[in-house]
Amino acid sequence: MLETVSHASHSRQDCPNHPRLWPDPKLLDTVFKALVHARENGDHNANELLRRRLCNYAVPLSDQDRTELLRWLAIYGERYFFPDLEAALRTLKYNARNDLVLRLQSIVTVGSSYIAKRDDYCATNLALNSCGPAPLFRPQLEIPSKLERTREHLLLLNDHQVIGLHWLWERRMDVHPNPRNRDIKSLFEKDRFDFEQASEIAAKKWTAEQKAQELGLSVDHRLAIPIFHGSALRDRYKRIRNREQRVRTNLLTHAQNPSSRLKASDIDDRVVEYSCLALAQGSPSKAVNWWILRTGQDRDPESRERRRKLFAKRKKELFAQERW
Structure with a gap:
C-alpha cells in the first residue's frame, strides 16, 4: 500500500533538483499511479523507487534517482515527458556531423529496449538538428503498425x-501555424526551444495530417520529417526509395561497360542526386534544397547555382524518362 503524502506543506522549491517534475500536486499523483502500475507488472525497479520514497517531496532526488524515476514514468505514466538532455547536448555539440550520424546508427542497431537507449537516441537526434541531415535521411528506429505497438x-x-x-x-x-492555436504559434516565436510545450503538442491525439495542418507545414517540410508523413507521403517516399535501388542497379551496369566514363565510386553520389531530384519532382532548384537537407551542408549563393546547374545536367542525362 502506498503511503499518503501531504501536498499542502510542500512547494516547488522543496524539490530544487528537478522543478519540471513537480509542477503541481496532480503530477505527483501521476507519479504514484505510474509506479503502482509498474510494480503491478512485476517491475522490481519500481519497487526499489517506492522503497526509497522518491515520490516524497521531503526527500531530495539525486541525479541518478531522478533519471531512473523519469524513465519509468515515461513508460507507465499518464503524462508524456521528453527527457531532459541538456548535459548530454553540451558534450555532443563538439562532435562532427559524420560522427553523430555514425553514433546514431550504432544506437539504432544495438538490440536493447528503447527505454534503455532513449536518452542517447534523442540527444543524438537533437545534436544533428543543428548540423546534420534532416530526420528523413537519418538512421531511425521504426514504429510498427498500430495493432503491434x-x-x-x-x-x-x-x-x-x-x-x-x-x-x-x-x-x-x-512554418505558418494555425493562428487560432496559440500553443503551437508561440513555440516557434520563442528564442529558446520549449521542450515541455513541445511535449504537450506531441501528446495531442491528432493524426499526422491534422498536426501538419495545425503546424502549417508545407509538403516538403512534412517529407523531411517522417513522423508527419501520413499514408500518402509515406507511400510516395517508399516509391522513391524503390526507384533508387533500380537506378543504382542501372548505374552499376553502366559503370561496368569498358567505354563508360562513370566510375563505381561515383555511383553513391549519383543515387543521392537522383533522390533529390525525385523529392523535388524534377525541379533542379528545389533539388538543391533537398541536397542541403540530405547532406546537412549549406552553401553560399554561388555554390548553390553551380549545384543547380549540375542537377539540370543530371536530369537530362539520367532522369529524362522519369515520371515525377
Whole structure:
C-alpha cells in the first residue's frame, strides 16, 4: 500500500533538483499511479523507487534517482515527458556531423529496449538538428503498425514528434501555424526551444495530417520529417526509395561497360542526386534544397547555382524518362 503524502506543506522549491517534475500536486499523483502500475507488472525497479520514497517531496532526488524515476514514468505514466538532455547536448555539440550520424546508427542497431537507449537516441537526434541531415535521411528506429505497438513504441512516436518540432525550430523553417492555436504559434516565436510545450503538442491525439495542418507545414517540410508523413507521403517516399535501388542497379551496369566514363565510386553520389531530384519532382532548384537537407551542408549563393546547374545536367542525362 502506498503511503499518503501531504501536498499542502510542500512547494516547488522543496524539490530544487528537478522543478519540471513537480509542477503541481496532480503530477505527483501521476507519479504514484505510474509506479503502482509498474510494480503491478512485476517491475522490481519500481519497487526499489517506492522503497526509497522518491515520490516524497521531503526527500531530495539525486541525479541518478531522478533519471531512473523519469524513465519509468515515461513508460507507465499518464503524462508524456521528453527527457531532459541538456548535459548530454553540451558534450555532443563538439562532435562532427559524420560522427553523430555514425553514433546514431550504432544506437539504432544495438538490440536493447528503447527505454534503455532513449536518452542517447534523442540527444543524438537533437545534436544533428543543428548540423546534420534532416530526420528523413537519418538512421531511425521504426514504429510498427498500430495493432503491434507497445508502450515503448508510443513513447518513441512522441519523441520523434518533439525531435521534428525541434528541427523545424532549430533550422528556422518557414512554418505558418494555425493562428487560432496559440500553443503551437508561440513555440516557434520563442528564442529558446520549449521542450515541455513541445511535449504537450506531441501528446495531442491528432493524426499526422491534422498536426501538419495545425503546424502549417508545407509538403516538403512534412517529407523531411517522417513522423508527419501520413499514408500518402509515406507511400510516395517508399516509391522513391524503390526507384533508387533500380537506378543504382542501372548505374552499376553502366559503370561496368569498358567505354563508360562513370566510375563505381561515383555511383553513391549519383543515387543521392537522383533522390533529390525525385523529392523535388524534377525541379533542379528545389533539388538543391533537398541536397542541403540530405547532406546537412549549406552553401553560399554561388555554390548553390553551380549545384543547380549540375542537377539540370543530371536530369537530362539520367532522369529524362522519369515520371515525377
